Amino acid sequence: MNKALNVQRLRFDLTTLRLLLATAELGSITRAAEAMAIATTAASRRIADIEEQFELQIFERRPHGMLPTEAGLALLGHARSMLRIVEHMHDDAQSFSGGGRGLVRLAVCTSAAIQFVPRDLQRHRQLYPQIDIEIMEATSRDVLKELMLGHTELAIAEAEALTPQDTGLVCHPYRSDRLALVTPRNHPLAATASIGIAQILDHALINLVEGSAIDRLLAAQAALHGRQLRCAVRVRSFETMLAMVRSEFGIGVVPESVAQWLAADPVFHHIPIHEDWALRRFIICHQPAPDVSSTTLTVARFLAGKELARMAQAGSENQQWRAAE
Template structure:
């Protein structure tokens, strides 16, 4: 026994109208076509669904059961259509946004909050990666978009700056470098260092530049947060590298000195990174626009 949605809709139109003729009109079908569909339904069910009377129809017990389930099925179909429409227009689903450490901790929280609050059926999964890893993931089709440093090679992808992300060296106030304005990474490779935890995209990025400069950090301890790094430095445990925005915020609480880094790779901007704008999902386009994407050329 197989009833399609059109059969169920017609049956309810007939039941609600009280006659086959009126029900056919509600369903926008010719009377002959509606009558033929109804006969086929009863034949498939193997039971009489309607009693035909001179002044209309009455539902049999089997017909009442069918009417009940038809209403449930059609209501669920409308709910399904609504949910799929939500996905289509970008108000439901899960977005996977790849991001480097600085964007994850400093740039995104304040900007994502209002956007997500307006879309209660959407979820965002943030994936922390180095900028180079993010570019590779987008170029290979494993990710739609991400937030990266402009210091990375983009392999032909779109790169749009949205915020400054300069890195700074922080040192105890009594440190020999405390009176300097700027410093290069090579000058501090022999210093006790406060690192970020294993797996931090920013720490991986800094470590790679340390190796390029011909050395490795003498890491005394790794901290999970930038605030933890700042507190350790303030107590004289070692030096650390954090985004300049973090240093400016945390020095109100922790006594340390902030030195700008003179290395080109440390004078960064945070950028949105993506491929073909038209190939992005509707919710991703909405999110990137909210984060500052310039869509004039798309």
């Protein structure tokens, strides 16, 4: 049978695609059927039917559950992409329908979330009140994973967090920041005008959780100097880190703007880090076409500054055109 006829005989719906993904995630047809509120026999029949259509075994049946085959993993990737496209169709339809609103899910690393995103989203809402943005905050690596898995349409992360597994993403420059050291006022380093990694490593650090962008950066710098980080404690937020510094439990590395905002009290002392590694760059990423909606592209262009530049250029051209009249 030729390829055209094979394609024409395919018959499956979105429920079947969601069932495939749920079965792979939960490892069981029964649990997937329960999660989707359909009968187990009907769920089994749907999976058997799509396996028959593709003439492939998508799942390996085991005594304690279902495991995707190598072919199944490939088809599950396509199923995930197809569902993303349907979601984008829905978002675009909403944005064009009367009174409808578009929705974009944005995953943001903590440093960008606290420094840049609130003000940018406020300006975006003023220009595009019809677009709702749903925020998820996580580490840079985790927001990129969420994007690759299709759980979010946009991701803002530190550029250094990109790995070969992220190949194919479309990335735009977003913002940059510089790190600083925060110490208690009476700490031995408090008299230092500026500092480098060698001096920082001589003291106990209050550090973010393992795997966070700042943790990975400090660990990499320590390794370059043949040293190890001395972590007094690990915390999940800058607020908790600085509370520990306030209690003289150690010193902490944070973005300069975070230090100015959260450590403005005289009990703290800020020390600039003069070395190049302390300058970080952030990017905004999304999937390539056609796996991205026009609404998502509008938000991405705005956050990357491209939409404002386009509007400014259009405004300048309009002024020149009016002057020519």
